[in-house]
Amino acid sequence: MVRVGDEVSNKQVIFRDYVIGSPKESDMYLTTGTIKLKVPEGSNAVLVKNLYLSCDPLMQFFMRKAEGPNGYLYYTPGSAIFGYGVAKVLDSGHPEFKAGDLVWGITGWEEYSLITKTTDTLIKIQHTDVPLSYYTGILGMPGMTSYAGFYEVGTPKKGEYVFVSAASGAVGQLIGQIAKLEGCYVVGSAGSKEKVDLLKNQLGFDEAFNYKEEQDLNTALKRYFPEGIDVYFEHVGGKMLDAVLLNMRHHGRIAVCGMISQYNLDEPEGIKNLLHIGFKWIQMKGYTHRNYYHLNPKFLDLVLPYIREKKMVYVEDIVEGLESGPAALVGLFSGRNFGKQVVVVARE
Amino acid sequence: MVRVGDEVSNKQVIFRDYVIGSPKESDMYLTTGTIKLKVPEGSNAVLVKNLYLSCDPLMQFFMRKAEGPNGYLYYTPGSAIFGYGVAKVLDSGHPEFKAGDLVWGITGWEEYSLITKTTDTLIKIQHTDVPLSYYTGILGMPGMTSYAGFYEVGTPKKGEYVFVSAASGAVGQLIGQIAKLEGCYVVGSAGSKEKVDLLKNQLGFDEAFNYKEEQDLNTALKRYFPEGIDVYFEHVGGKMLDAVLLNMRHHGRIAVCGMISQYNLDEPEGIKNLLHIGFKWIQMKGYTHRNYYHLNPKFLDLVLPYIREKKMVYVEDIVEGLESGPAALVGLFSGRNFGKQVVVVARE
The missing domain is CATH 3.40.50.720 (NAD(P)-binding Rossmann-like Domain)
Structure with missing residues (x-):
């Protein structure tokens, strides 16, 4: 078991270079770096262990330098790609999050991430009696x-x-x-x-x-x-x-x-x-x-009961391990997935 | 001067036949028929003398049988075309209109029209201190x-x-x-x-x-x-x-x-x-x-004072006589008009 302050190995899905046209699996590669499991002194960042990563259509825009939705970030060649995911907080400099919290929001495609932009992209998970992976999809x-x-x-x-x-x-x-x-x-x-x-x-x-x-x-x-x-x-x-x-x-x-x-x-x-x-x-x-983060509580009030009572069906296409990530992501663009495409990094 | 009940000659712009592509002047022709200046017994129609006729882009859809805005009427080959206009009521079977009223709404391209569909297309003109032709345009x-x-x-x-x-x-x-x-x-x-x-x-x-x-x-x-x-x-x-x-x-x-x-x-x-x-x-x-007829009073409250105080400019391209109508209408589709295209049938 890892502890706060440890320097540990960190498997990552790295972005090779900007893409023209359809992204391919080879536009990403796996590598293993290291990370210190501690938020820098004085920062309001959050250090997380990533659990479930979401494959979303909008991620292909992050791979292009050409016209895309303004205000979105782009991937940096040589760095890990990012997207929505579910993660566990290991260390936090942010007043709203503490070690042990489960969160969903934008995180890296890697085992551990230091999330520095926490303004409105990280949401604390309050209800854990439903599958955590659902927060990449029906609850996220x-x-x-x-x-x-x-x-x-x-x-x-x-x-x-x-x-x-x-x-x-x-x-x-x-x-x-x-x-x-x-x-x-x-x-x-x-x-x-x-x-x-x-x-x-x-x-x-x-x-x-x-x-x-x-x-x-x-x-x-x-x-x-x-x-x-x-x-x-x-x-x-x-x-x-x-x-x-x-x-x-x-x-x-x-x-x-x-x-x-x-x-x-x-x-x-x-x-x-x-x-x-x-x-x-x-x-x-x-x-x-x-534009609708403020509706999150109302949204959960509606959907959570239906999920608990099994009045809603939700289908996930889950692959195991970061290694499976690039293929799963690219498969999304040809409709290869069956239901919501999720990549499991770790289950807890 | 004509009187209610007279049978008078009625110059008309007649629709020749359904058009494919761009309407031409020759898709219409002039003829002179007769009309009895009296609303049929028991009808709620309105009989009007037409003053100003409006040339509007949507009129080309009335000339085609192909796809156009649903719910619109189409012209009938052999009958007068119609469109928005300003007219004076000569006889009325409708409780909201009486002889002498000035109105704007859908009327025929002819000297006199029997308007049978008065539900929401005919509006009584309350303010006559501004040019009446404006009710084909800025006030219509x-x-x-x-x-x-x-x-x-x-x-x-x-x-x-x-x-x-x-x-x-x-x-x-x-x-x-x-x-x-x-x-x-x-x-x-x-x-x-x-x-x-x-x-x-x-x-x-x-x-x-x-x-x-x-x-x-x-x-x-x-x-x-x-x-x-x-x-x-x-x-x-x-x-x-x-x-x-x-x-x-x-x-x-x-x-x-x-x-x-x-x-x-x-x-x-x-x-x-x-x-x-x-x-x-x-x-x-x-x-x-x-969809916004209910806003007509608010609209007039806003625009009439600006027109009276000459804080708004309004440019009309006026041609005289029904004979000039077909050319004026067709000119609209090539942008030949300079300002709002109006056809004068009679000035009072």
Whole structure:
């Protein structure tokens, strides 16, 4: 067992260099350094042991120097990559955290991390009667994203027609289930038969389809939404968005969380049906969980009981060990994962 | 002078047949029929003498059978076209209107019209100390559109950076002037030197540019908005929208009134920069004055005093006589008009 003040070996996933196009496994490599398990004197940093790491689509932006979301950090070549994760505090210079606390937030892809930016990215985990890995997903960033997307952006009402793309992903799973609990008609799209089965048979979606098997997405949407779509939760962009625009109803809302199909193209596909925004008074709105941290308690009040009572299903795709991290992360961009992709660094 | 009950001749602009692509003058023709100046017994229709007719971009949708805004009517081949106008009531079966009233709303392109759909499209004109033709523009549908677009959709705050395309048009003129009165920095684009001069020298825009003279719209926008755009009032679509998306700031808003550059293309241009909606949490929202009729009194309270005190400039492009109507209407789609395009049928 390690102790505060020890200098210990620290396995890390290192970023090789900035990426053009789609990230590959070889853009990262493993190395083992050392770290002193102590927060520097006078600093308000937090030193953690990493437990679960989250693979999220936005991480590919950190790998590029080109245009991406402003205000995000980029990876530094030669340093460990970072992302959301669950960790245990070993030492803290921050008044809100103490040794032994469990936290979720931005941390390094390594065994131990010194987290220096703790302003609003580190959240103390209060409820540990649910799997800790859930705080990389349904109870963490993707969960908050789903909650804000549903209640603050898309705002579907009982009886409305809701469409969720990438519906078996970390955000889609929860949005679909909240929509069902709120009395909406919910259809999801995903990229394999297994994912479609998951949506229909375990997550309670009214319908689901494999977009890869559809000749024409407009026809597919008309099949499931003969009266049109009230709210679309956008995670993929491109041709799906274009088809959705044709099928939106008056006063429809499109909550834009991401557009994963477009991130790695040299040039994004052109969207042709934006005229419908004007024709049908559609609202299309981008959002991030980062603007909704204040809703975290309300979000947990809603979701925790459902998880405890097993009224919500949550599917994780868990790989073991930092060594498995780069492949798991890269697999996300081709949809290889089945459910939320998590990397276990340590279980406690 | 005509009297109620007379049967009189009625000059009309008749719709020839549904149009594919851009409407031409020859898609309409003039004829003279007759009309009995009396509302049918038991009907709640209103019989009016038309004074001023408004040329509006949305009228081209009424000429096509293909996809357009749902819920709109289409023109009937062989019948008079219709649109917004100012008229005088000659006879009325409707409790809210009586002979002598001045009204604005949807009426026919003809000397006299029997208006049968009076639900929310006909508004009684209460203030006649301003030019009546203004109720086709700054005090009518485009005015209400500007008001709703500014205060309910785009919601620019004092000091924010505002961009208006088609800024010398009926809606753009007013939005730009409201934005200046509210303390925003306002830049407009238009399609000729004369229009740019109007914006800068008469309407008080901080800057204006001729989009036809710009090699690259992104570069042009960066010149006028080095810190980015907070609110964009969208009237043109296409390449301008794509360039604007690159230049929007975080939490920016795009109020979509129309996309006139796209209406007559066989296929709309593809918009490539929608990823920025997700990156920068942009809201893009389509709207119509039709959802904001209840704000009409507030709107008039704001705008009438400015017009009376000449604190607002309003430019009209007026042609005389129904005969001039088809050319004036078609000219709108190539930007031939200078200011709000109005057709005078009669002055009282």
